Amino acid sequence: MKLSATENRWKSLRMPAIALALIAVILYLGAQKNFGPVQYAQFIADGLRGGAIYAMIAMGFVIVYNVTGVINFAQGAFVMLGAMLAVTFHEMEMPFSPALRLIVSVILSIAATTLIGVLVERLTIHPARFSSPLTLIIITVGVFITIQGLALLVWGPDAHIFPSFTTLEMADKVFRVNGVVIKAQGFWIWGITAIVLIWLAFFFEKTLLGKAMRACAVNQRAARLVGIRFDRMSLLAFAMASALGAISGIIIAPLLRPSFDIGLNLGLKGFVAAIIGGLVNPVGAVLGGLMLGLLENISAGVTKAGMRDIYAYSLLILTLLFRPQGLLGAKKTAVETGGESRA
Amino acid sequence: MLEIRNISTYYGHVQALKNVSLEVCEGEIVSIIGANGAGKSTLLNSISAVVPPRSGQIFFNGAEITRLSVEAVVGMGICQVPERRQVFSELTVYDNLLLGAYLRLSGGGSRAEAQKDMENIFELFPILRERSKQPAGTLSGGEQQMLAIGRGMMARPKILLLDEPSLGLAPLLVREIFRALHQLRGQGMTIMLVEQDARAALGLADRAYVMETGRIELSGSSESLMSNEKVKQAYLGRLDRHPKRKGAGR
Numbered sequence: 001m002k003l004s005a006t007e008n009r010w011k012s013l014r015m016p017a018i019a020l021a022l023i024a025v026i027l028y029l030g031a032q033k034n035f036g037p038v039q040y041a042q043f044i045a046d047g048l049r050g051g052a053i054y055a056m057i058a059m060g061f062v063i064v065y066n067v068t069g070v071i072n073f074a075q076g077a078f079v080m081l082g083a084m085l086a087v088t089f090h091e092m093e094m095p096f097s098p099a100l101r102l103i104v105s106v107i108l109s110i111a112a113t114t115l116i117g118v119l120v121e122r123l124t125i126h127p128a129r130f131s132s133p134l135t136l137i138i139i140t141v142g143v144f145i146t147i148q149g150l151a152l153l154v155w156g157p158d159a160h161i162f163p164s165f166t167t168l169e170m171a172d173k174v175f176r177v178n179g180v181v182i183k184a185q186g187f188w189i190w191g192i193t194a195i196v197l198i199w200l201a202f203f204f205e206k207t208l209l210g211k212a213m214r215a216c217a218v219n220q221r222a223a224r225l226v227g228i229r230f231d232r233m234s235l236l237a238f239a240m241a242s243a244l245g246a247i248s249g250i251i252i253a254p255l256l257r258p259s260f261d262i263g264l265n266l267g268l269k270g271f272v273a274a275i276i277g278g279l280v281n282p283v284g285a286v287l288g289g290l291m292l293g294l295l296e297n298i299s300a301g302v303t304k305a306g307m308r309d310i311y312a313y314s315l316l317i318l319t320l321l322f323r324p325q326g327l328l329g330a331k332k333t334a335v336e337t338g339g340e341s342r343a
Numbered sequence: 344m345l346e347i348r349n350i351s352t353y354y355g356h357v358q359a360l361k362n363v364s365l366e367v368c369e370g371e372i373v374s375i376i377g378a379n380g381a382g383k384s385t386l387l388n389s390i391s392a393v394v395p396p397r398s399g400q401i402f403f404n405g406a407e408i409t410r411l412s413v414e415a416v417v418g419m420g421i422c423q424v425p426e427r428r429q430v431f432s433e434l435t436v437y438d439n440l441l442l443g444a445y446l447r448l449s450g451g452g453s454r455a456e457a458q459k460d461m462e463n464i465f466e467l468f469p470i471l472r473e474r475s476k477q478p479a480g481t482l483s484g485g486e487q488q489m490l491a492i493g494r495g496m497m498a499r500p501k502i503l504l505l506d507e508p509s510l511g512l513a514p515l516l517v518r519e520i521f522r523a524l525h526q527l528r529g530q531g532m533t534i535m536l537v538e539q540d541a542r543a544a545l546g547l548a549d550r551a552y553v554m555e556t557g558r559i560e561l562s563g564s565s566e567s568l569m570s571n572e573k574v575k576q577a578y579l580g581r582l583d584r585h586p587k588r589k590g591a592g593r
Contacts, residue, residue, distance in 0.1 A: 208448050211438050215431045222429040225391065226498060227417040227446035 029302035038179040043301040044294060049186045050269075051293020052193040056248040057270025058277060058285035059200065060241035065279055066217035067237040069133050073140040074120060076267015077147035078113055078245025083258035084151060085109040086250045087160040098168045110246045116147075117242020121235050129231070144263070151260035162253035172254065189251050196247060197286060204282070213237065217280075265309070272316040278326020287327065344369045344533055345390070345421070345502055350399030350409075352382075352389045359385040360396065361557040367502065372524070372534045374548035374565070376541040376578060381554040383537040384426055387504045390535075391423040392416045404501075418446055422500035426507045428491040432480030436471055439479050439490055440464060443497025457497065464493040467523050485516035492523065502533040509540045521547050541578035545569050553578070 030040070057079055064072040089105035096104060124139050164172035166184035173184040204210040215223040216233045224230055249258070249266070256262065273292045277284025292312060300308035319326070345367040352360040359382050367373045375383045388394040390401060392413045401409045403419055411419070431439050441448070444457040465472040468489040474482060479490055488508055495503055505524070509517040521543055524534060538544035545551055545565040553561040553574060561568065568574050 208441070208445065211434060211442055212445055212449070214434060215442050218431040218433050219429050221393065222425055222431065223442075224393070224413045225417065225423050225425055225429075226443050226494065227414045227449075228442070229414050 026298055026302050033302065035302065039301065040298070041178075041180045043298045045180055045182050045186070047294035047297035048290060049189055049293070050297065051273075051290035052189050053248050053252050053266070053289070054269050054273040054292050055286040055289025056193050056196060056244050057266060058273035058289050059197070059282060060244040061271055061274035062277070062279060062282055062285045063213075063244075064237045064241045065274075067213055068125070068136075068234045070125065070136045070140065071133075071271070071279075072238070072241060073137065073267065073271070074143040074147065075241060075245050075270060076263035076265075077144045077151075078117055078242040078263075079249035079266045079270070080151060080258070080260065080263030081113045081116060081147065081242075082109055082246030082249030083162065083253040083262060084155055084160065084249075084260065085112050085246075086253060087162050087258060088155070090162060098163075102163065102165065102168060106250055109250055110243055113246035113249075114239050114243045117238045117245075118235060120242070121238035125234065125238070126231060129234070144267070148260060148263060151263075155260050157260065159257040159259045161257060162250075164254040165251075170254075183255070185251070185254050192247065192251050196244065200282065209236070269312055272312055272319075275316060276319050276327055278328055281326065281328050284326050284328040291327075344404060345535070346402040347386075347390070348400045348402070350389055350396035350401065352385055352394055352396045354385075354394070359394075359557055360389060362399070363554075363557070363559055364399075365552055365559060365562070367533060367535050369533055370528070370531055371550065372528050372536060372548045374536045374538055374544040374551040375554055376538055376544050376551055377554035378577075379539065380556075382557040383554055384506050385557075386554070387423055387506050387535070387537055390416070390421065390504060393423075414446070417498060420499070420501035421504065422495045422498045422502070423504040424491045424495040424506060424508065427510060428484070428487040430479040430482070430487050430490050430494070433478055435476055436479055436482070436490055437461075437475040439494050440471075440475075440497050443494035444499075446498060460497055460499065464496055467496075467526060468493060485512050485519070488512060488516075488520055489523070492520070496527070500532075502535060503527070505534060505536045507537055507539060509538060509543060517543055541574070545579075 057075060060075045060078070061072060064070055064075075086105050086109035089108045090101060092105075094101045094104060120143055124143055125136060128136060128139055161170055163169050164183070164185045165188045166173045175182045175184065202210075204214055212223070212228045213233050213236065215226070215228060216230055220230055223233075245267075248270075249262075252266075269292060270289070273289035274285050276288030276291060277286070278288075292315065295315060296308045296312045299311045300306075347363060347365050349362045349364050350360055351358060351362055363382070363386060365373075365375075375386060377383050385394060389396045392408075392411055392415075396409065399409070400407055403421060406419075408416055408419055408421070431442065434442070440461050441454075441457060444452065444460065448454065448457060465475075468486075470486055471489055471493055474486060479487065482490060492503075492505070492508065495505075508520050508524075512520070517540065524536070524547060528534060536544055536548060545568060548565050550564050551562065551568050552559050553568065561571065561574065563571075569579065
């Protein structure tokens, strides 16, 4: 008994202990480079900007996983399509003012990407809906590779340019607060992410359709028995995920000169964020995204910029090894599993 | 009202139902009793189209429903309350009940009307009103069963298919559930009840069918089955040890 008590104390202290050790290492490395509060504030600002994007991509993973049980690795392709389609629509001749042209191209890109998401579900996931989750996951990987290959054919290997939302040209307006540089696009990213997330919370908490989707996630069979059509909910989940992917791809496009291959990294980062959040938990996905953004920026900042992805994917591996239920996820309680396991 | 003609249902190569035929008339409570694995749940799932039968026909009010989808069967007014309750554990009691009326609401039905139906269910199971803002997963087993029945009722079914409502519940709770079912019948509801607790089921039902290994072995009025020697031996054997449960539901 005594042993398990100390064990429990160690378990409850483990997370804070690891966090403290991590902060100590970061501060030590930062001190070697003579970093002051300004540098850290800059890392945090950049981290929260990237993190917001990861959070929105992660939401796409969570929604599809919750409703269908599929980890949709095509999510990254939707991010890329959002950015690239926005670029293409923006390059078209339109008899509008520059601002309106941007808005129209954004809306068209979201609509087109959502349509592609819906087609992906109908043409690849729906016909295989009775297969094992593993089969479905491999299908989504195939879809990703296919879309990326087609994107290479359509857009070529070059990087493209999408204007920043504030200035409507390549060079963005920059704010300086006590030496910390924040691009105006960052505020667009935070604002749009916040609006989208609040809308999603409203949708899942308050609307009948949102509740029906959650019901599907909790218990598919019972959901069908009250007349909820699972195939429609699956379609809706893919539509929402692809729209979320498109939005995140579009709002980050001015910052990264999008090309056909940006989907892999962004999609995987969104996946990492979703895993950190426990994969089923929307709040966890948002926190996971922000945490991932912060952690990769700060740790890359105090070491080498090129090592950013190493930190991000190490975090994925560590999470899966030591906390597979995610940061917020508790092991399921007896109450929750009781109905299922009792024979 | 509900007529089943010679259905056979398979799980892969395993035949779970063998030429089952039965009938439920309007306003009746018909019970299916039998041991674990006799095919009772499969029978309900075949009606609900969760596991469609491979052969045979099912009619509801004269219309064939054998090939309909799960949702379409619900739309016809046949509502199954599944085994082990299967409430939406992470959603509130209120949302569970609301989703019971999903077909109606998504088809343009008014929420005010659903609210009124909910009041009736709260009258039947007052505890659900107290718990309406709680996640369904935090309810006790008995409360979850009440919620599952309430959720089924929200669809305004013409017939309610109940799968083992007594499963895992204390005798006192079983009695309360059966009392509610009795009350529902008083309101004109038709009920098809699958039960392992043969005594409670026969106490409530007008008629019953006894199932064994995928077949209907016996059928008749509850009284006649209760006095049947074979039924007594196989399903009511523990009569003397549970004298209190005799009147369950009445």
